[in-house]
Amino acid sequence: MMVGTSISNEVDGIRAPTMWPTHLIHHRMAANWSFFDRITLRATVRCKLIACDTDPRHTFWVGRTSYGESRIKEDELGRLDNQVAVVTGAGNGLGEAIALRLAEEGARLVLGDIEVDALADTASQITKSGGEAVTVVGDLTDEGPAIQLVETAVERFGQVDILVNNLGGSRNTKIWEMSVEDWDYVMRLNLRAMFLCTRQAATHMMKRRRGKIICLSSGAREGTPWTAYYQGGSGYSAAKAAVHGFIRDVALELAEFDINVNAVAPGPIDTERTGPMLKKMDASVDFSPSRMTPMKRLGLPEEVANAVLFLASDEASYVSGHTLAVAGGR
Numbered sequence: 001m002m003v004g005t006s007i008s009n010e011v012d013g014i015r016a017p018t019m020w021p022t023h024l025i026h027h028r029m030a031a032n033w034s035f036f037d038r039i040t041l042r043a044t045v046r047c048k049l050i051a052c053d054t055d056p057r058h059t060f061w062v063g064r065t066s067y068g069e070s071r072i073k074e075d076e077l078g079r080l081d082n083q084v085a086v087v088t089g090a091g092n093g094l095g096e097a098i099a100l101r102l103a104e105e106g107a108r109l110v111l112g113d114i115e116v117d118a119l120a121d122t123a124s125q126i127t128k129s130g131g132e133a134v135t136v137v138g139d140l141t142d143e144g145p146a147i148q149l150v151e152t153a154v155e156r157f158g159q160v161d162i163l164v165n166n167l168g169g170s171r172n173t174k175i176w177e178m179s180v181e182d183w184d185y186v187m188r189l190n191l192r193a194m195f196l197c198t199r200q201a202a203t204h205m206m207k208r209r210r211g212k213i214i215c216l217s218s219g220a221r222e223g224t225p226w227t228a229y230y231q232g233g234s235g236y237s238a239a240k241a242a243v244h245g246f247i248r249d250v251a252l253e254l255a256e257f258d259i260n261v262n263a264v265a266p267g268p269i270d271t272e273r274t275g276p277m278l279k280k281m282d283a284s285v286d287f288s289p290s291r292m293t294p295m296k297r298l299g300l301p302e303e304v305a306n307a308v309l310f311l312a313s314d315e316a317s318y319v320s321g322h323t324l325a326v327a328g329g330r
Helices: 022-030 093-104 116-128 143-157 180-208 234-257 275-284 301-312
Strands: 004-006 019-021 046-050 060-064 084-088 108-113 133-137 162-165 211-216 259-266 323-326
Touching: 084 093, 084 143, 084 180, 093 108, 093 116, 093 162, 093 301, 108 116, 108 143, 116 133, 133 143, 143 180, 162 180, 162 301, 180 211, 180 234, 180 259, 211 234, 211 301, 234 259, 234 323, 259 301, 301 323
Parallel strands: 084 108, 084 162, 108 133, 162 211, 211 259, 259 323
Antiparallel strands: 004 019, 046 060
16 A cells, blocks of 8 residues: 555646655655646656555655656746756757757756757757857867857856756777777866856856756776677777766866766667667677666656756755766666
């Protein structure tokens, strides 16, 4: 028998559970009902209640909203209302998903990418749903565009509260075949923009004595079997391991200014670019992504975006210097 508290079981025409775990209700009351005031009761489009009949502590609500489908009412506060978020590599994949998720929670977005059309599409999705988004097109591994991205946030909105360093990529090849040019390309793409944008954003955050910096690492930081065995990926693994070292040190440097610095390390994620390759490997090789992942599936971009949202929110106010794995148990 699940111990719970009765609440209305229909919100905006969507049926919700009739009983909620008492311990969860009490916990959320202590947090000023922030969880309920926002998205979950408004319109979780795909959701379910996971219940353990023998232990109500193991009962929890999981749900997923779609940007635009369940945008909170104007008179309801989001977790990031009145905050300004800068997201790099926002034109597609994880960067796009992260930008949409932060906008869904009320953040005003400044988006950077080298791909003009893709970046405009991300911004359009946000503005059409009532959000605010500004784009800066350029190679963020160059100092000028990286500085311009952060300064655009300050000039347009007066502040920068959140920086998401998502830009990255790889040129996979076996170590004995890798060229110096390919190695340098991977290091520059994954690390240089992160350094440049963090350096610029930190100066503004330090003045206000607040801010959240989230960098995208990867499960590859510890080596990825399906990449190593079949393609090679030492450059990418080295770069993503460096992200962890970077956030550990910068978290210590900025702690006195109440700035949180963390990383998210995704596992195999079904994005529009990497998803087809990962699925092909699932169907054709022994050490495949899904087979080597304890949860036996690819992750969704939204699942990574939710982790970034947590680290960007006040709910992670005492989390810093941590790399959060979103990798299905790997």
